[in-house]
Structures are given as C-alpha cells and as structure tokens.
Amino acid sequence: MLKITILVRQVTDASASRLNIRKRAPGNNEDAERRTRGWIGVDLDGTLAKSVGAQTDEEIGPPIHPMVELVKEWLAHGEDVRIFTARVNPNQGEFEAIRARRHIELWCEHHLGQILPITYEKDWDMALLFDDRARQVEHDTGRVVGCPLRTDLKAHRNTITRSCRRIEESPSAFNTGCKRWRRSRRK
Secondary structure, three states: OHHHHHHHHHHHHHHHHHOOOOOOOOOOOOOHHHHHHOEEEEEOEOOOEOOOOOOOOOOOOOEOHHHHHHHHHHHHOOOEEEEEOHHHOHHHOHHHHHHHHHHHHHHHHHHHOOOOOEEOOOOOOEEEEEOOOOOOEOOOOOOEOOOOHHHHHHHHHHHHHHHHHHHHHOOOOOHHHHHHHHHHHHO
C-alpha cells in the first residue's frame, strides 16, 4: 500500500510539473497559522516601487514610502507578504525571469530590510492583493466597487490610442496593428 501511495504521489508531482501546475505559489510556508490566514500580495511596479519608463529586468524604481512602511508593518506583525509581479514569469523568458528575481531580491533587502518571496501566480491562499491596476469586484455579484467601470475602460482606451500615436510617429511594423484597432473602434 505504501509503495502505491508513493508511486501515485510521484506521478502526480511529475504531471503537475509538466503542466506547470502548482498547489501553492512559492513563498513562506513555515507555520500553520500563517497558512490559515493567507498571504498578502503586493505588486512591485507602480505599487511598491515607482514605475520606470522601460521596465527591464534590472531597473526598479525608487520605493513608494507609504506602501513600503505598510509592508514593514505587516512583516513586523508576522504576516506573510509576497511580491506579486509579472517580471518573474518564466513564460516571458527564463533567463530574464531569473535576473529579475535577483534584482527584486536586492531591492527588497535594501528597502525592506529582508528578502520577500516573489511570485507571478496567485493561489487559493492569497488573502489580499495590492496592485495599481486592479479593481475590486464585489464577491459573487460581478459588480465593480469604486469608480465606474466606464471610467476605467475610457482611460484604458486613451492609453492605447496614445501608444498608437507614438508608434505611428516612428515607422514600424506596429502601424498596421494600430490602424486595424482604430478601424474596429469606429464600427
């Protein structure tokens, strides 16, 4: 019976790694109390650190002090806080993800006094997420809390339009994509 259980576990673990499925996002799993409370995800760019023009894996903006102080307070109270960022997503390049992780760890050590776990995935244990791009949705209703959704969509559309204008000013292969997007918006 024990051999079967071990074999099933090995097959399940192998299948999970092949399919890139994780039971938990990587992070602090030291004590059971933390796991029952869940973890707090904090976005890096635009939330914990100021956004920089071109987001390379090496360049991280200066800290946003109110958020840094809040994270330090959570850590002092024993909360499980993790950096939640797309920079470490290996699907965008494994080498870049590894370099980004190293730079984020150095940034955390310098500005937070310790290295925090870093992930690009959320799981069922995540209790809160702080992100400059996220909007709160009322549980089980789909209603957006806060400013009207139309305002967010209009701001998003304006950002895309400005980006297209910038691209059109310099000759590139992206011009046709922007023109196609504008035509679809007119219909």
